[in-house]
Amino acid sequence: xxxxxxxxxxxxxxxxxxxxxxxxxxxxxxxxxxxxxxxxxxxxxxxxxxxxxxxxxxxxxxxxxxxxxxxxxxxxxxxxxxxxxxxxxxxxxxxxxxxxxxxxxxxxxxxxxxxxxxxxxxxxxxxxx
Numbered sequence: 001x002x003x004x005x006x007x008x009x010x011x012x013x014x015x016x017x018x019x020x021x022x023x024x025x026x027x028x029x030x031x032x033x034x035x036x037x038x039x040x041x042x043x044x045x046x047x048x049x050x051x052x053x054x055x056x057x058x059x060x061x062x063x064x065x066x067x068x069x070x071x072x073x074x075x076x077x078x079x080x081x082x083x084x085x086x087x088x089x090x091x092x093x094x095x096x097x098x099x100x101x102x103x104x105x106x107x108x109x110x111x112x113x114x115x116x117x118x119x120x121x122x123x124x125x126x127x128x129x
Contacts, residue, residue, distance in 0.1 A: 032066040034059055 039059045043050045050058070104117050113120040 032063055032070060034062045034066060 036055050036059050039055050039062060040050070042062075043055070108114040108117065108119070111119050
């Protein structure tokens with residue numbers, strides 16, 4: 001059975017705390033299964049209130065997730081270095097080029113109203129304190 005982080009037993013016998021509670025186990029068909037009680041325990045730890053129907057619905061879904069994680073772990077090879085991207089990243093941005101900006105007169109020329117070389121806008125907060 002693949003090791004589930006945080007569930008290994010200090011005894012070193014391969015059993016886990018979850019198995020001792022009747023939780024995560026491998027069925028006779030080799031599938032990883034998580035019990036309804038284990039889902040309820042996880043929900044309590046996460047402080048999530050789940051109904052009985054939700055617990056029954058989530059148990060098989062979490063089993064599928066655990067199986068997917070286990071299959072990825074099995075496929076991982078030590079000789080393949082971990083990567084964050086499948087392809088190397090390159091900078092796709094253009095180089096920064098300094099260009100002249102607008103002068104105050106050019107910027108204010110397009111404004112509906114200006115006063116003392118500033119944009120003039122309607123007051124929206126009322127009286128100042």
